[in-house]
Amino acid sequence: MTAISERQQRAYIASQAADMRVNVELETEGMTLNIGPQHPATHGTLRIIVKLDGELVVAADPVPGYMHRGYEKLTEVRTYPQVNTLINRIDWLGSFANEVPFILAAEQLMDVEAPPRAQWIRTLLFELSRIANVTLFLGDMAVQLGAVTPVFYAFRDREYVLNLIESATGGRFHPNFDRIGGIKDDLPKGWIAETKQVMVKVNAFCDELEALLLGNEIFNVRTRGIGVIPPEVALSYGMSGANLRASGVDWDHRRDTPVGLVYDKLDWKVWTHPDGDSFARYWVRLQEVREAAKMVIQLCDGLPPGPIMAKVPRIIKVPEGEAWVATENPLGEMGYYVVSKGELVPFRVKIRSASFNNISIVPWLLRGVYVPDVITILASLYFILGDIDR
Amino acid sequence: MIRLSSTDIDNAEGAPATDELRSSLVEGLVAELHDGVVASHLVPGRDVWVRVTADAWESAGRVCRDLLGCTYFCYLSVIDWLPSPFGRSMDSSVDNVLEGVAAKDPEPMTHGVAGGESRFQLIARLYDVNRHVGVNLKVDVPDDTLTMTTWTKLFGGANWHEREAYEMFGITFAGHPSLRKLYLPGDFEGYPLRKDFPLLARMVKPWPGIVDVEAMPGVADDEGGE
Amino acid sequence: MGLVESGKLPKPLTKLLNISRKYSMWVYQWGLACCAIEMGAAFGSPRYDVMRLGVIPFPASPRQADLVVVSGTVTDKMAPVIRRLYEQMPEPKYVISMGSCANCGGPYWDSYSVTKGVDQIIPVDVYVPGCPPRPEALLEGIVLLQEMVANEDMAAKWKGDPLVVD
Numbered sequence: 001m002t003a004i005s006e007r008q009q010r011a012y013i014a015s016q017a018a019d020m021r022v023n024v025e026l027e028t029e030g031m032t033l034n035i036g037p038q039h040p041a042t043h044g045t046l047r048i049i050v051k052l053d054g055e056l057v058v059a060a061d062p063v064p065g066y067m068h069r070g071y072e073k074l075t076e077v078r079t080y081p082q083v084n085t086l087i088n089r090i091d092w093l094g095s096f097a098n099e100v101p102f103i104l105a106a107e108q109l110m111d112v113e114a115p116p117r118a119q120w121i122r123t124l125l126f127e128l129s130r131i132a133n134v135t136l137f138l139g140d141m142a143v144q145l146g147a148v149t150p151v152f153y154a155f156r157d158r159e160y161v162l163n164l165i166e167s168a169t170g171g172r173f174h175p176n177f178d179r180i181g182g183i184k185d186d187l188p189k190g191w192i193a194e195t196k197q198v199m200v201k202v203n204a205f206c207d208e209l210e211a212l213l214l215g216n217e218i219f220n221v222r223t224r225g226i227g228v229i230p231p232e233v234a235l236s237y238g239m240s241g242a243n244l245r246a247s248g249v250d251w252d253h254r255r256d257t258p259v260g261l262v263y264d265k266l267d268w269k270v271w272t273h274p275d276g277d278s279f280a281r282y283w284v285r286l287q288e289v290r291e292a293a294k295m296v297i298q299l300c301d302g303l304p305p306g307p308i309m310a311k312v313p314r315i316i317k318v319p320e321g322e323a324w325v326a327t328e329n330p331l332g333e334m335g336y337y338v339v340s341k342g343e344l345v346p347f348r349v350k351i352r353s354a355s356f357n358n359i360s361i362v363p364w365l366l367r368g369v370y371v372p373d374v375i376t377i378l379a380s381l382y383f384i385l386g387d388i389d390r
Numbered sequence: 391m392i393r394l395s396s397t398d399i400d401n402a403e404g405a406p407a408t409d410e411l412r413s414s415l416v417e418g419l420v421a422e423l424h425d426g427v428v429a430s431h432l433v434p435g436r437d438v439w440v441r442v443t444a445d446a447w448e449s450a451g452r453v454c455r456d457l458l459g460c461t462y463f464c465y466l467s468v469i470d471w472l473p474s475p476f477g478r479s480m481d482s483s484v485d486n487v488l489e490g491v492a493a494k495d496p497e498p499m500t501h502g503v504a505g506g507e508s509r510f511q512l513i514a515r516l517y518d519v520n521r522h523v524g525v526n527l528k529v530d531v532p533d534d535t536l537t538m539t540t541w542t543k544l545f546g547g548a549n550w551h552e553r554e555a556y557e558m559f560g561i562t563f564a565g566h567p568s569l570r571k572l573y574l575p576g577d578f579e580g581y582p583l584r585k586d587f588p589l590l591a592r593m594v595k596p597w598p599g600i601v602d603v604e605a606m607p608g609v610a611d612d613e614g615g616e
Numbered sequence: 617m618g619l620v621e622s623g624k625l626p627k628p629l630t631k632l633l634n635i636s637r638k639y640s641m642w643v644y645q646w647g648l649a650c651c652a653i654e655m656g657a658a659f660g661s662p663r664y665d666v667m668r669l670g671v672i673p674f675p676a677s678p679r680q681a682d683l684v685v686v687s688g689t690v691t692d693k694m695a696p697v698i699r700r701l702y703e704q705m706p707e708p709k710y711v712i713s714m715g716s717c718a719n720c721g722g723p724y725w726d727s728y729s730v731t732k733g734v735d736q737i738i739p740v741d742v743y744v745p746g747c748p749p750r751p752e753a754l755l756e757g758i759v760l761l762q763e764m765v766a767n768e769d770m771a772a773k774w775k776g777d778p779l780v781v782d
Contacts, residue, residue, distance in 0.1 A: 037694065037697055045648055045694060064572065064573065065571075065572060065573035065574060065575075065691075065693050066648075066691060066693050066694045066697075067648065067649060067688075067689060067691060067694075068573040068574065068691055068693070068729050069689055069691065069724045069727055069729060069730055070582065070724065070727040070728050070729050070730070072558075072583055073582055073583055073587075073589070073727070073728060074724065074726065074727055076474070076585075077589065077592065077726065085723065086723055089649070089650055089723065092649065092650035092653060092748075093653060108436075136653075151660065152660070152661065152662055155656070155657055155660055155661035155662070155663075156661065156662055156663065159657070159661065159663055172654075172750060173650060173653070173654065173748050174650070174747065174748075232461070233546065235461045235462045235463070235519065236461065236463055236544075236545045236546045236547060237463065237545070237546045237547040238462060238463040238464055238465070238545070238547035239547075240462075249519055251462075251519040251520075251522075256522040257522055321502075321503070322439075322502045322503050323437075324437055324515065324524075324526065326464075333464070335464070335465075335515075337465075337467070337513065337515075339469060339502055341500075348469050348470070350465065350467045350469075350513070352464060352465040352515075356550065357463075357465075357547050357550075360546070360547050360549060360550040360551075361546065361547075364546060385649070386649060386650065389573060573693075573729070574692075574693065574729060575692055575693040578692075578729075582728045582729070587728070589726045589727075589728060590728075591725060591726040591727075591732070592726045
């Protein structure tokens with residue numbers, strides 16, 4: 001009897017010890033993981049400090065500023081045309097789209113309106129910038145999930161669009177083509193026909209990616225229900241663009257307040273998605289590229305003849321006043337608050353860039369997700385460092 | 391007390407003379423805040439500015455969010471109304487402080503739309519995504535304390551914007567959860583977006599862009615505008 | 617490499633070594649700003665195809681790299697990080713500075729937060745001008761660097777002051 005109880009006792013002690021050992025092994029201490037500032041997933045130099053409990057993210061703290069170039073200070077010491085050159089480089093993938101709201105704000109203060117043809121060409125280049133910008137996202141998002149092929153497709157088809165922008169403006173990346181009162185040049189000969197051909201390629205690219213990715217099981221498992229943002233939270237963080245529309249908020253500057261651009265003359269559609277997850281953000285952007293291609297074809301067909309510059313003085317002095325103009329840029333709402341004191345240089349320019357607000361939600365969004373999802377969520381939010389740090 | 395100075399702006403062609411939607415926003419703010427609204431400025435069909443007192447800053451945000459439907463937080467920033475002591479930084483001879491040229495006498499401080507009394511003014515924009523109308527809120531930051539109430543409890547997005555304002559202008563936000571530097575390295579001194587923060591590179595080297603304002607050869611003076 | 621260090625490497629052998637080094641450049645991409653996208657187009661896109669020049673753009677860490685392309689604006693906050701990663705690279709190492717910002721500060725020459733040129737913190741071998749340079753310009757820069765490597769005397773590199781490890 002004692003022997004049995006002894007054996008039982010020993011077994012009990014052994015099981016206790018095993019339990020304790022397992023507990024010791026499974027119990028993990030908090031770990032701090034540093035992502036960046038140079039990391040392939042951060043499109044540049046965003047640094048994120050993530051506190052982990054096992055695989056679970058307890059807290060995430062993004063550290064921006066590795067690309068802070070001081071735009072708002074520099075605008076105060078540059079003339080309006082010089083500012084235009086500078087702000088091309090904020091969102092460097094859709095450069096032309098950065099110029100438009102600033103030029104529109106200056107035009108509003110000067111009470112100048114660009115002639116119709118200039119407005120159409122502006123809208124045309126605006127949408128081409130959107131295609132050049134978002135196609136890279138469509139390929140890049142797949143890379144973050146481990147599929148390498150789509151990014152090669154994206155770079156391939158993006159080159160055609162960049163060639164168009166280059167042949168029209170002279171700059172592959174930074175056109176600096178918009179002027180107060182109009183645009184610099186008219187479109188080159190044969191450009192319209194070529195643009196239409198390229199749009200066929202862009203549509204084919206969208207179909208290809210849809211076939212490759214949207215039905216893919218891995219893609220669905222990694223993005224559906226991951227990184228869900230409810231609309232009220234998105235609004236309170238000031239998220240905009242496709243990120244907001246993927247949360248079901250039906251708001252688009254192009255449709256609702258098309259200041260100075262001709263979106264109201266086109267037949268197109270604003271896409272939203274009710275889910276608010278990574279998949280929704282990808283899906284909405286894919287549809288936006290299609291809509292942009294559709295718009296570009298309509299813009300090519302409807303381009304009115306006429307002058308491309310309104311009459312403005314050669315040396316531009318903007319009258320005293322304050323103006324806010326925002327447009328729906330590829331990354332979201334981009335706006336400039338321009339304060340002028342009637343001089344050659346602006347007194348103060350507040351640059352409201354989309355990615356800054358879109359990324360400020362990261363501490364809220366990454367709490368409680370798993371480590372592998374950190375990268376996909378960041379990729380699906382789609383930010384550009386120049387647009388965060390300015 | 392309340393000045394609705396919408397009449398002094400000449401209307402652009404086709405713009406409506408009145409703007410019921412935007413004036414209802416101003417009326418809504420006045421009805422809730424009473425004396426908290428100092429001044430307002432409305433450009434029909436374009437935009438509206440409302441200046442509130444420092445005490446009413448937080449409640450102004452709350453009224454806009456909860457009662458007026460402006461749930462979208464666009465941005466929050468600061469305007470430093472001090473005229474730059476370094477001129478417009480376009481003229482290299484004025485700019486060249488290191489060569490013994492003293493800083494220019496500051497011009498008198500003037501404020502923009504909806505007025506102002508202090509050097510620093512906060513400006514924030516809230517937007518209604520359903521009615522497609524936005525409101526610009528302004529508030530004077532007291533010169534002696536440079537402190538303002540935080541909006542982080544109202545809008546999550548205000549967190550980073552207030553950190554940016556703290557770093558760039560030195561404005562403190564009472565009640566902010568973690569007011570620390572956002573962009574600049576930790577050992578950076580000074581508040582770069584203040585008007586009296588000098589750009590040192592400009593002081594040691596004349597601005598090469600100065601040629602832009604010289605008259606082109608063969609162009610008559612009256613054509614150049616200046 | 618004892619021969620190299622003693623400075624007695626026969627000329628043909630030097631040439632052979634240099635040719636092998638020239639066509640197996642492992643490049644670490646230090647993409648910082650706008651230029652990073654053009655660098656991506658040069659290194660990643662099928663149109664420009666950098667691998668035909670014998671440049672392999674895949675090292676996972678600077679410890680495996682021969683060449684680093686610094687492309688984009690270097691800020692004062694970033695500068696110490698760049699310095700540290702450069703120090704992690706094994707000798708012989710080369711640096712290409714891509715774009716006006718990395719060359720001299722570019723459009724941000726008067727900014728309060730931008731380092732006026734990456735050559736203030738690390739030595740640069742080839743400067744590629746442009747804002748941003750086209751991918752072809754970067755390829756030209758790589759070809760120039762390869763020419764430099766082909767004519768390099770490795771022994772001469774070692775004849776300088778002895779290395780001191782702190």
